[in-house]
Amino acid sequence: MDYGIENRLARIIKPKDGKTVMLAVDHGYFMGPTGGLENINKSITPLLEYADSLMLTRGILRSQIDPKIDIPIVLRVSGGTSILNDDLSDEDITVSMEDAVRLNVSAVALSIFIGSKNERQGIINLSKLVDKGYKYGIPVLAVTAVGREMGRDERYLSLAVRIAAETGASIVKTYYCEDFDRVVETCPVPVVVAGGKKTGESDALKLAYDAVKHGAAGVDMGRNIFQSEKPANMIKAVRAVVHEGIAPEEAYNKIYNNK
Ligand code: 5RP
Numbered sequence: 001m002d003y004g005i006e007n008r009l010a011r012i013i014k015p016k017d018g019k020t021v022m023l024a025v026d027h028g029y030f031m032g033p034t035g036g037l038e039n040i041n042k043s044i045t046p047l048l049e050y051a052d053s054l055m056l057t058r059g060i061l062r063s064q065i066d067p068k069i070d071i072p073i074v075l076r077v078s079g080g081t082s083i084l085n086d087d088l089s090d091e092d093i094t095v096s097m098e099d100a101v102r103l104n105v106s107a108v109a110l111s112i113f114i115g116s117k118n119e120r121q122g123i124i125n126l127s128k129l130v131d132k133g134y135k136y137g138i139p140v141l142a143v144t145a146v147g148r149e150m151g152r153d154e155r156y157l158s159l160a161v162r163i164a165a166e167t168g169a170s171i172v173k174t175y176y177c178e179d180f181d182r183v184v185e186t187c188p189v190p191v192v193v194a195g196g197k198k199t200g201e202s203d204a205l206k207l208a209y210d211a212v213k214h215g216a217a218g219v220d221m222g223r224n225i226f227q228s229e230k231p232a233n234m235i236k237a238v239r240a241v242v243h244e245g246i247a248p249e250e251a252y253n254k255i256y257n258n259k
Pocket residue numbers: 024025026027055111143146194195196197220221222223224
């Protein structure tokens with residue numbers, strides 16, 4: 001056991017139930033000023049008391065987040081492309097582990113693009129990041145299956161997630177799919193699901209509920225929270241689903257709609 005890695009992971013995935021609600025606001029690193037994230041200090045700070053961790057880039061962390069707020073940080077450390085480029089897979093490591101340590105982060109996050117022309121580069125970057133992370137006791141979250149052209153079915157996601165874990169990731173983020181149990185069962189580390197593009201609040205709550213029911217350790221959700229009409233109610237409802245197992249309909253009516 002590596003004390004630093006385990007201790008930092010326990011700040012993100014709550015030991016009392018093995019679950020987590022991670023709030024992802026790192027979209028700007030390739031999408032620019034994403035709706036709902038124009039002024040992160042204003043829109044995201046009020047949500048932090050309901051999140052188990054905050055995933056973002058160092059530029060936004062330094063400029064927008066009050067260092068006195070006690071929230072575990074998952075730092076996005078990969079990048080190099082933008083939505084103007086058809087191929088999002090050409091990423092490299094963009095932050096040194098020394099800077100991550102200086103920022104007192106609880107984990108670092110990097111995307112891998114299995115099946116893309118830059119598959120190898122992503123896996124090698126992940127392995128280098130894991131090596132560096134172990135040196136300093138910092139766990140690595142691998143983000144899989146981002147990109148328009150990827151078929152997000154159980155076969156593909158199991159492959160991508162397992163490769164991330166084999167390469168040494170301590171947590172893997174992926175998308176929810178049919179037969180999700182198999183994705184989780186064949187991955188030796190916790191799996192969290194991304195929310196994806198904004199949908200209706202009740203659909204997003206159902207996604208969180210189904211993911212946890214089928215073995216996910218929780219969600220790393222962004223747009224379905226910060227683009228919601230009522231972001232604070234939405235993150236509270238997601239929390240209730242993930243940590244208390246409340247049915248999505250009940251969370252939608254009682255917590256999101258406050259009825
Ligand atoms: C993109 C990311 C995002 O953090 C991720 O997609 C989660 O946000 P959303 O719930 O909006 O999909 O890692 O590479």
